[in-house]
Amino acid sequence: MGDIRKVIVAVLCAAGLSLQAIPAFAETTLRAVMQSDLKILDPIWTTAYIVRNHGYMIYDTLLAQDEKGEIKPQMLDKYDVSADRKLYTFTLRDGLLWHDEKPVTSEDCVASIKRWAAKDSMGQKMMSFVDSIDVVDAKTFTIKLKEPTGLVLLGLSKPSSNVPFMMPKRVAETDPNKQIEDFTGSGPFKFVKDEWKPGDKTVYVKFDKYKPRPEPASGLAGGKVAKVDRVEWLAISDQQQAVNALQKGEIDFIEQPSHDLLGALKKDPNVTVLEVPQLKAQYVFRPNWLHKPFDNPKIRQALWYAFNQEDFLMATIGDEAYIKECKALFICGTAFASTKGTDGILTSNMKKAQELLKEGGYDGTPVVLMQSTDLKVLTNLAPVAKSLMEKAGFKVDMQSMDWQTLVARRAKKDPPDAGGWNAFLTAWVTADVMNPVSAAYVNSGCDKASFGWPCDEKMEKLRDEFARESDPAKQKAIAEAVQLRNIEMTQLIPLGEYLQPVAMRKALKGYLPAPAPVLWNIEITK
């Protein structure tokens, strides 16, 4: 009996302690399930979208794009461009503080721009125009160009990976190829490193000394007001469980609910499913230019006639409400989208595809097509591609693997029968494929290009021309020329677009439509 009594006393004591642990005031906590778990914390070192989202929580940007895609000052009070468009002068706002409460200075920003530009493809292109970046005083710095380019403002307001986030000078001076160890930002939330448990949760708390802009929040611009005290990103890997948890009110927000579960969510009166046009994504087919048969432009061209977008979209998303056929290279509805040169392609015209294969002298070399099996939005792409390619006369060796294996294998330049590959399919979000400089797969710089290594001098000249141009009408004309060149040379094939809605509890108000999911401006109303 004595033992039982001791156990009861111990349990009561523990229960008492647990009650004491409840805080004396009600703290508002936003619990979110993001697209994946946060494992890396340096948004300049990696392009992973989850790390970009983390960046938006704790860092700020000099410029930002609003809901309409217009570039607005963010950390900047103002910027001036000289008459010859070769000198940009940037002035920081008053009262900006780092999370350690030291003031943000132009020295910090110059170091941050340099680190970002060393890693980011658009930043690298921008730096090829830059003569010098100089500190004028604590709040002012200049960028002096060798020749005019529109890339300065476009680059510094780049909405997606890599975003030019500002960091303290001591952090920004870290070698761009090494990850940062200090996570001091100046954004609306502070990262709580002690509570960060990869595979479990990531915690942010409101930065009370953040000074938001006076304008209302719009897209990634305007006043970034943190309206909750604490944000927790929970690593719920099972989609059904995330939906269960949202419906029960255990979490407040899901960034990427699976399309097949949207029906259940839409029926729930306590849940809102929000369609954000900026969160559209584009499926792409990427051929490898290094090896047979896709080292031959005629054979690559046959793919444009073998494929049609509907088959890919229906096999993956399967709901007409969330898909859009769009043959433009740059996402439909954005500034550089065009229908130029798209007549007759992507219609599964097998006769034409077979003719091109014959013209190209296709000798039956099997195409090693990599299929990603663990990411639901990608899994069915490769089987559709295989089927259509075989109808056109290709021999296809589809090899299934998880996404991480695909990521590792696509970096290999070896021949397909020695561990390399011929093609794979993936998806890009709108913000990454909006113009010829930011779209990684348009880069045709041979060894400097992304996996697939297209090598096309004419395309590179067009991209350079685009970078030099700042007149929107002329930029559009160049973007159209880039699209035509892509159809001719096949750096990539766009396979249609899909919309990825977000889901949240009805009590959440103020979610901002933007190219990246941002959690400022959101309040929990009850």
Next chain:
Amino acid sequence: MGHVPLNMFAYILRRLLQTIPVMLVVAVFIFLMLRLTPYDPAAIIAGDSATAEQVAQIRSQLGLNDPIVQQFFNWLGKVLSGDLGQSFFFKKTVAELIGERIEPTLSLAFFTIVIAVLVAVPLGVLAAHRQGTWIDRVVMGFSVLGFSVPTFVVGYILIYVFAVWLNWLPVQGYQHISEGVWGWAERLILPALTLSVIYVALIARMTRASVLEVLSEDYIRTARAKGQIERRVLFRHALRNAAVPIVTVIGLGIALLIGGVVVTESLYTIPGLGRLTVDAVLARDYPTIQAVILLFSFVYVMINLAVDLTYTLLDPRIRY
């Protein structure tokens, strides 16, 4: 009698020494297996639009370009000095990661095994006692079902009934015991029930078989002839003599639970060692995978030793 503890001590020491080559073999095996698979942690770390040059730089920083033998001895040297290394991905030491994950896994294993033993042993004894009756058939039917239905299916059913429909328990998550006992227990009920189904099936079946074997022994007939009540015959005489194989199964069950709760932890979002293993494998985080596999092996060996030692308590004839 004075020699017994000394023999036992020598036995334990010998078994502990035997773990060294076992662990070494495990270390070599897991190290080679990871290095020989066509995976590249650097490509995963580098992200989606990294260039081949960036991937190569990261590979070099991680030391993955060094000869495999050199990589192995670098790692082994650190492990022997108590340093499990730094995770490639999590900006934490592997020891820290494991430290954070042990409590949820041990809690889940504890709950599961308690439920399994409390339910399975009486059921097994009852089935043996009522051999051939409907009770026996129901217990054995449940046992077959428990083996056959995948854990995630059991989990989804329990979640739907108790969390979504009846709204009695949380859908997912884990709360540390230091944050409140009820919150901790409440979040473990469904995962432990889910996980215990297969162990109930296994232990009940083993208990039934062992007890049936013992029930035909002469001393059981003697106990009954002496007029002892049936419950006493079953639990004092039969179960105790049938305990060795049952304890073996329970012991192995505990060992499997420590390393085998991957599906349940993933389903219920419990940040335990199982999920750490999955995350580490998906991210090709070599130092973390190596450390957790070594840990699982060590736990397995230790539990086997504990089970062997328990035999001496249950059966005085067994001596080492």
